Amino acid sequence: MSDQPSEPRFPVYIDTRRVFEAESSCSGEIALERLPRLREYLANEQATIRANLQFRIGDYGDKEISGQVSATLQVPCQRCLDPVDLDIEDTVSLALVQNDEQAAKLRPELDPWLCAEIKLQLAELVEEQILLSMPIVCKHSADECQQQMNYTGAASDAEPVTPERNSNPFAVLEALKKSD
Numbered sequence: 001m002s003d004q005p006s007e008p009r010f011p012v013y014i015d016t017r018r019v020f021e022a023e024s025s026c027s028g029e030i031a032l033e034r035l036p037r038l039r040e041y042l043a044n045e046q047a048t049i050r051a052n053l054q055f056r057i058g059d060y061g062d063k064e065i066s067g068q069v070s071a072t073l074q075v076p077c078q079r080c081l082d083p084v085d086l087d088i089e090d091t092v093s094l095a096l097v098q099n100d101e102q103a104a105k106l107r108p109e110l111d112p113w114l115c116a117e118i119k120l121q122l123a124e125l126v127e128e129q130i131l132l133s134m135p136i137v138c139k140h141s142a143d144e145c146q147q148q149m150n151y152t153g154a155a156s157d158a159e160p161v162t163p164e165r166n167s168n169p170f171a172v173l174e175a176l177k178k179s180d
């Protein structure tokens, strides 16, 4: 199925009963088809998403998930709609919890990842981490943006628009009514 045999396949899910005690890890590229929420934000399908994750029981007994996520992708510029390159890289510091009560007890340096199932879907976790790291506003820099010239031009040249009384369509309607 994979076109790139050199890249290790990222597992679809892990077994939460085993990986922490076994101190398992996994790394590789995650196909965009498995990241539907992230895909909605993209300008095109030219995206590479990678993750490496380690699972262990932490010193305080938490089921810790640590590692990195990275993404190279393109999103539409919020000014001109042409694609903008984005490189995202973030560290993962999560702990698996089964309910809100467990989440509330976590040390502040760990974010809870709620999963009461045996199978933890990894793409979902990676997707969420990348979405959290995406900038809120994505725009080209001023010199690269297609719309930049138009915008600054409009802003500096534009005079405030004040409609003339005679051109007011309601005034015309009023006049028509009166002539009835």
Ligand SMILES: [Zn+2]
Pocket (backbone or CB within 6 Å): 077, 078, 079, 080, 081, 082, 139, 140, 144, 145, 146, 147
């Ligand atoms: Zn732009």
